[in-house]
Amino acid sequence: MKVQARFVLIAVLLFIANSVFAIDVKTDYDHHVDFSRYKTYSWAKVEMPDPLWNDRVKEAADKELAAKGWTQVPSGGDVSLVAVGTTHEKTTLRTFYDGFDGWFWGGFGDATTVEERYKEGTLIIDMFDTATKKLIWRGSATDTVAGNPHKDMDKLNKAVHKMFEHFPPKSKE
Numbered sequence: 001m002k003v004q005a006r007f008v009l010i011a012v013l014l015f016i017a018n019s020v021f022a023i024d025v026k027t028d029y030d031h032h033v034d035f036s037r038y039k040t041y042s043w044a045k046v047e048m049p050d051p052l053w054n055d056r057v058k059e060a061a062d063k064e065l066a067a068k069g070w071t072q073v074p075s076g077g078d079v080s081l082v083a084v085g086t087t088h089e090k091t092t093l094r095t096f097y098d099g100f101d102g103w104f105w106g107g108f109g110d111a112t113t114v115e116e117r118y119k120e121g122t123l124i125i126d127m128f129d130t131a132t133k134k135l136i137w138r139g140s141a142t143d144t145v146a147g148n149p150h151k152d153m154d155k156l157n158k159a160v161h162k163m164f165e166h167f168p169p170k171s172k173e
């Protein structure tokens with residue numbers, strides 16, 4: 001029984017560690033754009049599955065852009081921002097072994113597989129040159145939704161911070 005408890009504890013710790021480091025952030029941008037010429041931005045649209053999160057997403061991005069020296073203006077900024085969020089349910093299978101008889105002594109013992117359902121959320125923030133309406137930058141973050149507003153808020157802030165960590169991109173030309 002001690003062996004089984006040990007394996008369950010290890011599986012739980014691995015699951016927790018996986019959840020902590022699971023934020024998948026990607027960014028891409030138009031390599032021909034000189035981001036140093038942009039100083040202001042305006043929000044064009046924020047659309048989250050839960051409307052309570054619209055302002056939270058704006059606040060997280062505003063904080064990061066302010067730290068980069070950008071200024072938000074009510075309308076007509078150099079850049080227009082659009083943020084869209086989605087959630088969807090995913091399924092994973094977890095297998096637990098309740099004893100090891102060894103490779104040479106008959107196998108791994110009994111195995112129990114359980115199906116776990118969880119919600120995964122994705123946030124996409126796009127930046128458009130306001131004058132040309134051309135997409136110049138995109139950031140996306142995907143992570144498991146905790147279902148707890150405080151934990152999800154922490155995840156949002158970490159994801160947006162990571163998204164803007166190397167912003168603005170350096171011009172390649």
